[in-house]
Amino acid sequence: MALGAHAIRARLGNTEVLHGIDLSIPQGRWTSIVGPNGAGKSTLLKVLAELLPHAGQVVLLGQPLAGLPGRVRAQQLSWLGQNEASADDLTVYDVAMLGRLPHQAWLAPPSALDRVAVEQALRATQAWDWRGRPLSHLSGGERQRVLLARALAVQAQVLLMDEPLANLDPPHQADWLTLTRQLVAGGKTVVSVLHEISLALQADEMVIMARGVITHQGGCREAATHRALEQVFDHRIIIAPLLDQWVALPKS
Numbered sequence: 478m479a480l481g482a483h484a485i486r487a488r489l490g491n492t493e494v495l496h497g498i499d500l501s502i503p504q505g506r507w508t509s510i511v512g513p514n515g516a517g518k519s520t521l522l523k524v525l526a527e528l529l530p531h532a533g534q535v536v537l538l539g540q541p542l543a544g545l546p547g548r549v550r551a552q553q554l555s556w557l558g559q560n561e562a563s564a565d566d567l568t569v570y571d572v573a574m575l576g577r578l579p580h581q582a583w584l585a586p587p588s589a590l591d592r593v594a595v596e597q598a599l600r601a602t603q604a605w606d607w608r609g610r611p612l613s614h615l616s617g618g619e620r621q622r623v624l625l626a627r628a629l630a631v632q633a634q635v636l637l638m639d640e641p642l643a644n645l646d647p648p649h650q651a652d653w654l655t656l657t658r659q660l661v662a663g664g665k666t667v668v669s670v671l672h673e674i675s676l677a678l679q680a681d682e683m684v685i686m687a688r689g690v691i692t693h694q695g696g697c698r699e700a701a702t703h704r705a706l707e708q709v710f711d712h713r714i715i716i717a718p719l720l721d722q723w724v725a726l727p728k729s
């Protein structure tokens with residue numbers, strides 16, 4: 478198990494939005510989290526990264542996450558948030574280098590290893606050619622690819638991504654899928670919140686949420702998962718095979 482959550486409860490403002498979540502994320506697999514708007518997906522992902530106060534425990538690679546020193550946590554767990562703020566006047570290269578901070582001594586210049594990791598990450602997201610440009614000069618999709626490169630540059634064992642495909646055009650969505658499969662083939666664990674159900678169905682495992690609880694967890698190719706998906710979306714979608722994949726079609 479890469480990540481575990483036990484009896485998680487979390488509040489936003491005065492409202493409890495996660496109501497006692499138990500979850501086990503397998504290691505070396507890609508797990509997608511899906512569910513209707515407001516189900517609590519982003520909140521759960523933030524809790525898994527210890528970015529929100531909560532009751533209950535998160536366990537990362539066998540150790541309680543809250544007890545890990547911040548630097549160790551940041552080396553092992555990489556985070557790509559939704560609509561992330563980033564210093565717009567930094568260059569693309571410097572933004573990606575932020576992913577190396579957990580590996581660097583205080584005020585130390587980047588090492589050769591850091592530079593290699595950043596170049597690899599920027600090349601993997603096809604952002605290397607913009608490395609000298611300020612982030613503010615990029616389009617939404619280009620910017621997303623740089624933030625993805627920052628998350629990759631960490632070289633963490635576990636990657637948590639909230640809507641990583643936001644603003645990406647279909648070819649770059651396909652590239653993200655390829656990249657994710659490569660990460661998983663290399664032993665990394667990827668957890669992503671995705672609204673596009675057909676893309677989410679390409680993961681290994683699926684966690685389905687509604688109203689602050691998990692309603693189902695199972696393999697993306699399992700019939701029980703497909704039935705649970707149709708149910709959580711009030712049977713307004715149908716899961717059907719297409720070529721060698723499963724896709725979600727809206728039902729009028």
Ligand SMILES: Nc1ncnc2c1ncn2[C@@H]1O[C@H](COP(=O)(O)OP(=O)(O)OP(=O)(O)O)[C@@H](O)[C@H]1O
Binds near residue numbers: 490492515
């Ligand atoms: N600051 C806040 N105060 C109170 N409730 C909040 C606050 N922010 C979000 N919520 C509520 O918390 C619930 C869970 O929100 P969350 O963003 O985790 O859902 P989500 O499943 O990621 O939704 P979406 O698919 O729309 O992105 C929602 O019902 C939302 O209205």
